[in-house]
Amino acid sequence: MDKPVTSPQICVVIPCFNEEITVAGVVTDFARALPGARIYVFDNASTDATAARARAAGAEVIHSALKGKGNVVRHMSNVLDADIYVMADGDGTYDAAAAPALIERLVSAGADMLVATRLEQHAPGSFRVFHHFGNRLVSNLVSRLFRATVTDILSGYRVLSRDLVKLVRLRAEGFEVETELTLQALAKRFTVIESPVPYRERPKGSHSKLDTWGDGYVILKCLFLLFKDYKPLVFFSAVAALFAVVSLVAGSGPVLEFYRTGLVNQVPRAILAAGLGILATISFAVGLILDTVSKYHDEQIDLWRQQIREQHRLGAGRTEREPRN
Ligand SMILES: Nc1nc2c(ncn2[C@@H]2O[C@H](COP(=O)(O)OP(=O)(O)OP(=O)(O)O)[C@@H](O)[C@H]2O)c(=O)[nH]1
Ligand SMILES: [Mg+2]
The missing domain is CATH 1.10.287 (Helix Hairpins)
Structure with missing residues (x-):
């Protein structure tokens, strides 16, 4: 088993694969928003300058051997120890300045997971074709099957409690990780809340890693299998x-x-x-x-x-x- 890297109160976790254009800005924005937090970039052997730029911006870069966002989040839960974990993407689409308010909301509500939702304040081109539809489809299915109110299940911007990170043992390897996090949290009776945040477009020159149909299929399969296991x-x-x-x-x-x-x-x-x-x-x-x-x-x-x-x-x-x- 991996040994904990350190013991910060709050840590920011940024999974990254080839995000050299945006990663430095994301790291500095979170450092400014949460001055006491430790910032970690989890890199899966990016072939560009992601690791170097993240390090130069002040993040601790952790190399993750197994490719895929799900593998990276599982790696994070095994090696990091904190009271509160802020998880965000390295593509510059999320608003780091919102982090203190999100943490405050999580703590004051006594919740274990806060999902920052993107549907209310997004730029016209923030969502790719079909992603809005797919997100609503999966969110509605989860809301019905698990009797919860989930509006943006695929959001990658989340604030998590220590209990949740230590008790949710993820199986997801890729982009089904957000779906699994929410489903396991609901099934294990953690308190899940939502809060709207602004959602920007990926800047020109940076590319999404999400495959609409392939990852969409994996997300639906994950939902089906977890429903079988938990209900x-x-x-x-x-x-x-x-x-x-x-x-x-x-x-x-x-x-x-x-x-x-x-x-x-x-x-x-x-x-x-x-x-x-x-x-x-x-x-x-x-x-x-x-x-x-x-x-x-x-x-x-x-x-x-x-x-x-x-x-x-x-x-x-x-x-x-x-x-x-
Ligand atoms: N470490 C690591 N990070 C990954 C991997 N795949 C994706 N990521 C990161 O996960 C985050 C989310 O990926 P995106 O491609 O932005 O996916 P998305 O936000 O769901 O989809 P878009 O709306 O198209 O941006 C980004 O910071 C990626 O760099 C991976 O295999 N390893
Ligand atoms: Mg993205």
Whole structure:
């Protein structure tokens, strides 16, 4: 396991891949906005001058071996120790000056994650074609499936608490990381709030790393898989209901025939209906079992959260032992 790099109260984390045009400005803006904070740029072997410019601007540059934004955020949670983490992109699209107010809001609300939303104050060209639609689609799905109010799930500007960073163990490797952060936070009953911030366009010459269709597919897949893991009863009940309906449709003929004549001539349909009925029962049973497992996991998370707070309160060198799951 990686050792913590340092123990700042607030740290700013900026994942970067080839952002030489903007990274220095982002680092200096955050340094000005949060004078006491440590600023880290996580670089995935950029082929341009990103690392050098970030270092020259005063950031600590950490090289991340595994490519992808999700891998970088997981790396960050393993090596950095802070009370509050501010996460932002290195492309100069977010407003660093808003950071103190966002932190203040997180602390005063006693929340664990603040998502800085971009929809209210964005420049005309800030969102690429389809990104607005995709963002709304995923945000609405999450709001419905997890019964929450999420308006901008793909925002990369977030303020996170120590508890959340230590207890959310990410699986995401790429741009599905924001979706997973929000879903795990909601599933683990952390308090998630939102606050609007201005959102600028990427400056000319700098390029987005997001692949609209490829990453869109990965984000939807991530949502689907996490819903299965964190809401297993709902998920498998829906699967069971589907099997049950098809089973009833297939089985209605043979049942009515048996009722009228006392014989079953439609044997293949009867076998199909029985098979689907068994699958429906198995799916529902799987849902029930996984629901119990998930409830035990919830209790474990509560326990770990309490332990993390206790360790921190006792000033245990600010070096948490990672919960193992
Ligand atoms: N370290 C690291 N950072 C990455 C990687 N991919 C993207 N990033 C950074 O993650 C941040 C967000 O990436 P963007 O390409 O701006 O994606 P986006 O903001 O979702 O999409 P746009 O709206 O098109 O800008 C930027 O700071 C990127 O440099 C990666 O593989 N490794
Ligand atoms: Mg961006």
